[in-house]
Every structure is written in structure tokens, then in C-alpha cells.
Amino acid sequence: MSLRFALLGLLNERPCSGYDLTRRFEEGIGAYAWHAQHSQIYPELKKLLADDLIRVAEEGARGRKTYAITDQGADLLREWLLQRPTTAGVRNEYVLRLFLLPALPPADAEQVLHKTIEFAEEQITLLTGELDEIARVHGDTVGNGAMAAQYGLRVYRATIDWAHWAIARLADGEHGADGLAGLEQ
Amino acid sequence: MSLRFALLGLLNERPCSGYDLTRRFEEGIGAYAWHAQHSQIYPELKKLLADDLIRVAEEGARGRKTYAITDQGADLLREWLLQRPTTAGVRNEYVLRLFLLPALPPADAEQVLHKTIEFAEEQITLLTGELDEIARVHGDTVGNGAMAAQYGLRVYRATIDWAHWAIARLADGEHGADGLAGLEQ
DNA sequence: GTGACCATGTAACGAGTTACATGATTAA
DNA sequence: TTAATCATGTAACTCGTTACATGGTCAC
Incomplete structure (x- = not known):
């Protein structure tokens, strides 16, 4: 269902073709919020059209169709945005890895944490540029x-802060640690 | 594919039945990292069993089967955890809403931001308790x-910080704003 | 003309949801 | 005995991925 709102949200900013939308999913929204490919976007656009949430605003060369959001679509989008925030049904592979990190021996976990810091720093550079x-x-x-x-920036700063804390905790436990046992207390 | 590793990760901590795993997905991992229901967990356990990544450690009353991770399973889990962190293929409805927030009139956006702060504060209380x-x-x-x-705690603090910043930016633009137009420099 | 890019589509498969379905055990 | 909980399963459907498929336009 979220793809539907991602598309409505993008079309609410400005009319776009399926091709344009595919390109836009390769930018910020696709990297940080919701990922989708053209093979999913085109069929979903047809469904949105059938539901009168978008309309064909223009037909151009090479079969290009530019879609625009309808009043109905804009109403539905706003209704969805006004719902109370929740993390129900979350599926976040990045966080899952962090969650399962204690399954690694401390030295390996530390290595992953360093790579996490590196990655977050790269993302901050990218976001600052954007x-x-x-x-x-x-x-x-x-x-x-x-x-x-701005949100991404703050989350990645928090990630770096957390990773430094985690590395320090791992180091605390390392003298005489066997797996995680030495880390307890 | 991630469900597979979520299950391996949980079984790596201790042996569990499908029922136990279903319960555990209702806790931290399911709320913050990866969500799954029993109708998906049971078939996936059968696949893991067929691939020798887990084994039946014990059979109990009411058809209960307790699964344990195998050496092969533990190796595969560690290999997956050592991969470089990435946010490729992200699908985060919570962030998608924040992303599309500028589609709302400023007064509505502000209301959502206040609800976001409330929600984040509740999550911080929960996490502190945990x-x-x-x-x-x-x-x-x-x-x-x-x-x-600890990671969740920092991310929610960052969210609150961001929401306060966003509310302040909205207020800046509100004198004479029509939609977002009034917010632009 | 040919390679890069614009532009749209579908088919087969795997992942995930909702609903249906069954029966055992335990505590009141 | 009955309600709550333990415990496992499947069927039909929708969502998402990978791969295949086609053709137009433009710059060199």
C-alpha cells in the first residue's frame, strides 16, 4: 500500500511520467524511505489511474505519458499523512543487522561497528551535499x-554516536571475554 | 531473505519453537527491526530445516518442536552479519511519511510533527524500561x-530534535505562507 | 549507423498478509 | 466445562524482484 502513497506524494509535488518516477526513486526517497523499480511502478500507475487518484496530463513522444495527481488523490494522500506515526510492520535490514550484532565474536562485531561508522559518515557527506x-x-x-x-543527517549522527558507545562497551568486556559471556555485568 | 537471518539470529541466542519465535517477533526485534507472523515463520522454519541450517533439538507436548541452529547455520549467519552495512532496498513507511510531510499545509504538518514527538517520547520510555x-x-x-x-534510544532522540527543528522552520515561513510557497527563501 | 538513453511493458517467481482451520493442555 | 493459551498448519491473495522484451529518439 505504501508504494501507492509514495507515488501520490511524488506526483503531488509535480506531474511526472513513469520513467521520471523511476529516476526519482533512485534519489533520496528511494535511498532513505521507500525503494521501487519500474516493473512495480508502471502497473501501480495503472491501478492509480483506474481508481481516479491520478490522471494522464499529457502524452508525448515515445509513448511517454505524464501523470498528474487528481483532487481525490491529493485528499487521500493528506488523509494518510495525518495518521498517527507508528513503526508497526517495520522491515529494516540495516537495523536487523545491528540487532543481531551480539551474535558475532567481539572482534568481528567491532569491525562491523567501524564499517557502520564509515558508512554513516559517507551518508552524512552525501546528505550535506544534497x-x-x-x-x-x-x-x-x-x-x-x-x-x-535533515532527518537523515540526525539519524546518521545518532548512529555514529551509538557505534562509538558500542565499541567502548565491547572493549570493556574484552579482557578475558569468551564470546559475549565476558561482556555481561 | 532477511526473515531467514532474523530466525537464525534468534535461534543463535537459544533454541526455540515456532511458537516461541512468533512471541519473540512481538518484542523488540519485531517492533524495531523486522516484523513477521506465524504464517510466515512456520514455512520458513521448514526451509531452514531442509537446508540443514537448523535442526529439531526436542519434540514436546502438543506437537511442539524446539529448533536449534546448526554449525552451518551459525556460519551463514556470521557471514551475513559481516557484510558491509547498506540501506539498499529500504522500505520504511515511518520515514516515507516524514519524507512526504511537505505535501501537507503547514498547520497540518506541524500537527503531525507534534504527534511524531509524542510517539518518539513514548518509544524512549519503553526502551528505557527495557x-x-x-x-x-x-x-x-x-x-x-x-x-x-541503545540504538533505538539515540534514533528517537534524533527524531525529536529534528521535529523541533522542523516545527521552528514551519513557524518561520508561516507569516503569509500559502502552502509551501511561503517557506521558500 | 550505432551506442546511449528514453520509455513502457509483462511473466515467473518468491516474499508477506489475511483468513481459515485444527487440536492439545491447563487453570478456574 | 469452558475459556485462555499453547501449538502448528494451509490457501488465496497481494506485494515485490528478476529477467525478458520491445521500440523510439538523439548525438556523434
Whole structure:
């Protein structure tokens, strides 16, 4: 069901073709919020069209169809956004790995934590670049993905903070540790 | 594929029946990392069994089967955990909502942000309670979900920080705003 | 003309949800 | 005896992935 709202959300910003939407899923939204490929996007656009949530605004060369959100679609999107935040039904592989980290011997866990810090630092560099770009191109500090980028920035900073804490805890337990047993207390 | 590793990870901590695993997915791992129901867990356990990644350790009353991870399963789990962290293929409805928030009129967006703060505060209370419980029962500050809980704590603090920033930005733009237009530089 | 990119589609398969279905054990 | 809980399963459906498939346009 979320793909439907991801598409409505993108079309709410501006009309797009299936191809455009596929490209946009390769950017911020696809990297941090919801991933989708063209093979899923095209059939879903047909369903949205059948439900009158979007309409064909323009037909161009090479069979290109530009879709725009309808009033009905915009209403449904806003209704969905106003629902209370929840993490029900979460499926986050990144967090799952962190969750299961204690299954590794401490030295290996520490290595993964270092790679986690590296990864988070790279993401922060990327997001900082995106924020500069948004400010430069759109003169905007809220819309056009800026709010999401600011969120990502803070989450990755929190991740780095956590990883440093975890490495320190692992080090505490390392003298005489056999697996996790030495880490307890 | 991740369900497979979630199950291996849980069985790596201790042997469990399908029923036990279903219960455990209602706790931390299911709330913050990976969600699954019994109708998916039982078939997946059969596949893991067929692949010799787990074994039946014990059969009890009411058809209960207790599964334990095999050496092969533990090796595969560790190999998966050692892969470089990535957010490829992310599907996070919670973040998707935050991403699309600028689709709402500022007053509505602000309301959602307040609800986001409330929700994050509740999660922090829950996680703090869980950390106390883990320390009390297991005398542990790293394993048994403690590392994951510490991560959650930091992510929710970051969320609250972000939401306050976002509310302030919205307020900045509100004098004379029509939709997002008034927010742009 | 040919390679890069624009643009859309479908088929087969695997992952995940909802609902249905069954029966054993235990405590009140 | 009956309600709660333990315990496992399957069928039909929707969602998502991988791979296959086709053809148009444009710059060199």
C-alpha cells in the first residue's frame, strides 16, 4: 500500500511520467524511505489511474505519458499523512543487522561497528551535499527533500554516536571475554 | 531473505519453537527491526530445516518442536552479519511519511510533527524500561537486545530534535505562507 | 549507423498478509 | 466445562524482484 502513497506524494509535488518516477526513486526517497523499480511502478500507475487518484496530463513522444495527481488523490494522500506515526510492520535490514550484532565474536562485531561508522559518515557527506544543492537550486530549506535530508543527517549522527558507545562497551568486556559471556555485568 | 537471518539470529541466542519465535517477533526485534507472523515463520522454519541450517533439538507436548541452529547455520549467519552495512532496498513507511510531510499545509504538518514527538517520547520510555529490565534480569548492558535498545534510544532522540527543528522552520515561513510557497527563501 | 538513453511493458517467481482451520493442555 | 493459551498448519491473495522484451529518439 505504501508504494501507492509514495507515488501520490511524488506526483503531488509535480506531474511526472513513469520513467521520471523511476529516476526519482533512485534519489533520496528511494535511498532513505521507500525503494521501487519500474516493473512495480508502471502497473501501480495503472491501478492509480483506474481508481481516479491520478490522471494522464499529457502524452508525448515515445509513448511517454505524464501523470498528474487528481483532487481525490491529493485528499487521500493528506488523509494518510495525518495518521498517527507508528513503526508497526517495520522491515529494516540495516537495523536487523545491528540487532543481531551480539551474535558475532567481539572482534568481528567491532569491525562491523567501524564499517557502520564509515558508512554513516559517507551518508552524512552525501546528505550535506544534497542540502547545499537544494538550497542552491530551489533556495529552499524545508521542501524538495530538505526536511527528509535533515532527518537523515540526525539519524546518521545518532548512529555514529551509538557505534562509538558500542565499541567502548565491547572493549570493556574484552579482557578475558569468551564470546559475549565476558561482556555481561 | 532477511526473515531467514532474523530466525537464525534468534535461534543463535537459544533454541526455540515456532511458537516461541512468533512471541519473540512481538518484542523488540519485531517492533524495531523486522516484523513477521506465524504464517510466515512456520514455512520458513521448514526451509531452514531442509537446508540443514537448523535442526529439531526436542519434540514436546502438543506437537511442539524446539529448533536449534546448526554449525552451518551459525556460519551463514556470521557471514551475513559481516557484510558491509547498506540501506539498499529500504522500505520504511515511518520515514516515507516524514519524507512526504511537505505535501501537507503547514498547520497540518506541524500537527503531525507534534504527534511524531509524542510517539518518539513514548518509544524512549519503553526502551528505557527495557534497558532497566535487561540490566536487572540478565545483568547485561550489551547483549539480549541492549545494544539494539541503545540504538533505538539515540534514533528517537534524533527524531525529536529534528521535529523541533522542523516545527521552528514551519513557524518561520508561516507569516503569509500559502502552502509551501511561503517557506521558500 | 550505432551506442546511449528514453520509455513502457509483462511473466515467473518468491516474499508477506489475511483468513481459515485444527487440536492439545491447563487453570478456574 | 469452558475459556485462555499453547501449538502448528494451509490457501488465496497481494506485494515485490528478476529477467525478458520491445521500440523510439538523439548525438556523434
